[in-house]
Amino acid sequence: MTDTHALDALPLFPLELVLFPGGFLPLRIFEVRYLDMVSQCEKTGAPFGVVTLTRGNEVRTAAGDLAGGAKTSQAVFHPVGTLARITQLSRPQPGLIMISCTGAQRFEVGQTELLKHGLWTGRAKLLRDDQSVPIPEDLLPVASALARVLDTLKAQGVTPEQMPIQPPYALHDCAWVANRWCDLLPMALAQKHRLMTLDNPLLRLELVSDLLERNGIAT
Incomplete structure (x- = not known):
């Protein structure tokens, strides 16, 4: 606090x-x-x-x-x-x-x-914390793709201290998964900042899903 x-x-x-x-x-x-x-x-x-x-x-x-x-x-x-x-x-x-x-x-x-x-x-x-919202079924591939990124980095020998995403992991949570993709995805600062200020974590995750599709990242 x-x-x-x-x-x-x-x-x-x-x-x-x-x-x-x-x-x-x-x-x-x-x-x-x-x-x-x-x-x-x-x-x-x-x-x-x-x-x-x-x-x-x-x-x-x-x-x-x-x-x-x-x-x-x-x-x-x-x-x-x-x-x-x-x-x-x-x-x-x-x-x-x-x-x-x-x-x-x-x-x-x-x-x-x-x-x-x-x-x-x-x-x-x-500002109020993001609500804890479980990931709906149609967006579960977004979380699965993030899990694959983490597994790939570990397989490449990236040490825990060098990982761009630090535990605790919350691959079931809309806000956490959306935020971690925003950490990783290349996008304009203004766009990234707009996503950060959104109060609705589900909407943030939906927009991230659209970004993944546009970047050719299979989900």
Whole structure:
């Protein structure tokens, strides 16, 4: 459960990706603003928010380090994002942190603030979790195809730590299967973000099924 008070100033990490609930996100942290953020999250056990960039860069340029991050202020991101909880952390060298995160609850950020050292924070409101909806019979092939992908990756010698999909697996659940396909399928960020924001997990799975057909992936 997330402390509601922490959501009054949720640290935000704008990235050129979409994090889905239950998704696996490895990150290499080297910017001071995010080194501080990750260290604080590790200390308190609090999550940070991943939001999808629509304009701007993930990494600040030299110009962005001046005047409290003028360049960074040009970043624009979607207001709906996903909480990221740190599951593994290592410090292989000074000034570098490697983390693995799991996507948790979705949120919508309202008022945002760019702090002096370039970190965005925002007042966030948690969105309700996806309902647990069993996969209907006509969409079971979508789950079977995902299971085959997992089996293929394991057969190819992909280690558990390198798997793009992390346990626990929920191959019976509409939202989980749809989300994991969204993690894997190549699609425009805007399209992926629209799927993430859908409140109906069955509809999300149906749209994923259509995408699989269009991509020639037999289900």
